[in-house]
Amino acid sequence: MNTPLADRIRPKSLDEIVGQRHILGPGKPLRRIIESGRIPNMIFYGSSGVGKTTVARIIADNCGMKMYKLNGTSASVSDIKDIIADTDTLDGRNGILLYLDEIQYLNKKQQQSLLEDIEDGSITLISSTTENPYFYVYNAIISRSTVFEFLPVTAEDVMPAIKRAFDIAAADIGLPLELEDGVINHIAYGCGGDVRKSVNTVELCVLSSSDGEKIHVTLDTAKLLTQRSNMRYDRAGDEHYDTLSALQKSIRGSDENAALHYAARLLQTGDIISLCRRLLVIAAEDIGLAYPMAIPIVKACVDSALQLGMPEAKIPLADAVVLLATAPKSNSGNEAIIAALKDLEKYGSPEFPRHLQNVHLDGEGAAVKGQHYLYPHDFPNHWVEQQYLPDILKDHVYYEYGENRTEQAAKAYWEDIKKRSQ
Numbered sequence: 427m428n429t430p431l432a433d434r435i436r437p438k439s440l441d442e443i444v445g446q447r448h449i450l451g452p453g454k455p456l457r458r459i460i461e462s463g464r465i466p467n468m469i470f471y472g473s474s475g476v477g478k479t480t481v482a483r484i485i486a487d488n489c490g491m492k493m494y495k496l497n498g499t500s501a502s503v504s505d506i507k508d509i510i511a512d513t514d515t516l517d518g519r520n521g522i523l524l525y526l527d528e529i530q531y532l533n534k535k536q537q538q539s540l541l542e543d544i545e546d547g548s549i550t551l552i553s554s555t556t557e558n559p560y561f562y563v564y565n566a567i568i569s570r571s572t573v574f575e576f577l578p579v580t581a582e583d584v585m586p587a588i589k590r591a592f593d594i595a596a597a598d599i600g601l602p603l604e605l606e607d608g609v610i611n612h613i614a615y616g617c618g619g620d621v622r623k624s625v626n627t628v629e630l631c632v633l634s635s636s637d638g639e640k641i642h643v644t645l646d647t648a649k650l651l652t653q654r655s656n657m658r659y660d661r662a663g664d665e666h667y668d669t670l671s672a673l674q675k676s677i678r679g680s681d682e683n684a685a686l687h688y689a690a691r692l693l694q695t696g697d698i699i700s701l702c703r704r705l706l707v708i709a710a711e712d713i714g715l716a717y718p719m720a721i722p723i724v725k726a727c728v729d730s731a732l733q734l735g736m737p738e739a740k741i742p743l744a745d746a747v748v749l750l751a752t753a754p755k756s757n758s759g760n761e762a763i764i765a766a767l768k769d770l771e772k773y774g775s776p777e778f779p780r781h782l783q784n785v786h787l788d789g790e791g792a793a794v795k796g797q798h799y800l801y802p803h804d805f806p807n808h809w810v811e812q813q814y815l816p817d818i819l820k821d822h823v824y825y826e827y828g829e830n831r832t833e834q835a836a837k838a839y840w841e842d843i844k845k846r847s848q
Contacts, residue, residue: 431595431629432622435587436480438487443477444587444621445579450481456574460485465523467544469563470554472576473665475620478554482525491523491550498531503539510543522549529553530562537564544570581614584624588613591628596641599632604642612645616652627651666697670704673747678712682751689747693740702728705746716756716830723749756828765824776816807843 437443440450440457449456459465465485470478479495486493494509509524529537543549544567551571555562559573588610596603609631617624630651635643669691676684692701709724727746731739781799800810813820827837 430626431591432625435591435594435625436483437477438484440481440484443480443484445583446477446481446576448577449574456481459572460488463489465489465491465550465552467551467571468553469529469559469568469571469573470552470576471556471559471573472554473556473578473620475622475624476576476579477621478576479525479527482523482552482554485552486523486525489521489523491521493523493525495525495527498526498528501526501532501536503536506536506539510549524549524551526551526553528555529567530555530557530559534564537567541566541570578618579621581611584614584617584621585610587621588624588628591625592632592643595629595632599636599641601636601638602640603632604640606643606645606648608645609643609648612648613652616649666700670700673701674704674708674712677708677747677751678755680751680755682748685747685751686744689743693736693743696736698731698736698739698743701743702731705743705750708750709746711760712755712757713750713753714756714759714828715833715836716754716828717832720750720753754830754832756830756833758826758828758833762825769819769822769824773816773818776818778816779813781812782814806847809843809847811844811847 440460443450448454451457460481470481472478483493485491492512494512496505496509506524509522512522524540526532540549540551544551551567553563553567553571559568592603592605592610613624613627613631617627627648631643631647632641634651635641635647669688673685673688673692676688689701692698705724706721706728709720713720724746727742727749730742734742800812802808802810804810815822827833
């Protein structure tokens with residue numbers, strides 16, 4: 427058969443769906459909606475290969491509706507209008523279900539072309555997206571739809587489907603099947619919860635393991651055909667930003683093991699640049715003044731990594747990750763600049779105190795002549811009290827010393843000097 431194995435063993439009922447028990451289990455919301463026969467407009471959000479298209483097909487079959495499928499990467503407004511035109515034909519007598527895959531790729535005008543017909547019920551829209559719909563789907567579509575999140579499928583959930591796929595693929599060839607220990611387990615974990623990818627891997631394993639008398643699938647074959655396929659990653663999508671977010675939050679939370687895990691995920695995809703940039707940000711934002719040397723050390727690690735390239739780049743970057751995760755933390759500098767920026771939004775750019783301005787010639791009409799700037803190096807301990815902020819902001823405090831030892835030492839130093847200078 428030329429039909430891919432993944433399509434041939436696609437579930438025909440909700441009970442055959444792998445995973446998604448949180449919305450499709452008995453008594454769960456999406457299952458109850460499907461069983462009611464009254465299908466609303468819906469958005470299915472989740473990774474590839476977790477059952478979004480399969481559930482849409484089951485809904486169409488159960489409801490007796492004519493199903494059309496469009497893909498957001500290639501669909502046009504005219505394609506959508508052609509489907510809408512069928513609502514007045516025999517094909518549309520039981521209703522039309524439009525399954526719009528990857529809706530995030532449609533522009534605003536294309537999405538808007540659906541509004542009138544999904545609002546008056548001429549068309550029932552089920553759209554899917556691998557990106558967060560609240561960021562990528564037009565608000566008017568979201569307001570008329572119910573969003574269901576499809577979660578990644580666990581390896582344990584995938585294993586029965588993999589076993590079934592092996593049995594069907596072997597039966598198609600008509601040869602006995604032998605699987606080495608660990609094959610099913612490796613495919614389940616190696617394909618990262620993507621059921622379609624797991625089944626496709628099974629098909630490749632079977633096709634590459636026949637000697638004409640039997641099908642003997644080795645663990646080495648399974649490893650070869652699933653290599654690197656367990657990485658869910660898109661440098662422009664949610665997975666990219668979720669990985670970077672998880673990395674930073676793990677370092678901020680001082681969990682070096684979790685931080686190394688997320689760094690490894692970035693390295694595995696070859697995305698060194700994103701990892702380097704985020705480590706530089708973390709050094710300043712989350713460690714900051716608690717350990718100021720973290721910034722130049724991380725910069726040195728990043729420079730070394732970029733010069734070395736992979737695979738050696740992983741060594742200085744791992745050093746940087748562990749250093750940042752185990753270092754004392756302070757966000758006092760970040761909070762200070764945020765507060766200062768808020769005042770700029772509120773007050774604009776007030777006049778400089780005269781004694782801070784660049785030296786210039788006083789005109790005849792100047793109310794105050796002379797700069798009157800006090801040069802701190804001319805005073806004991808290189809400090810003298812004078813106003814630096816503009817008049818309207820003179821009593822504003824942006825920086826609050828952190829509780830770590832480094833900042834508290836600086837605080838004590840300046841409190842002592844200022845006390846002695848009074």
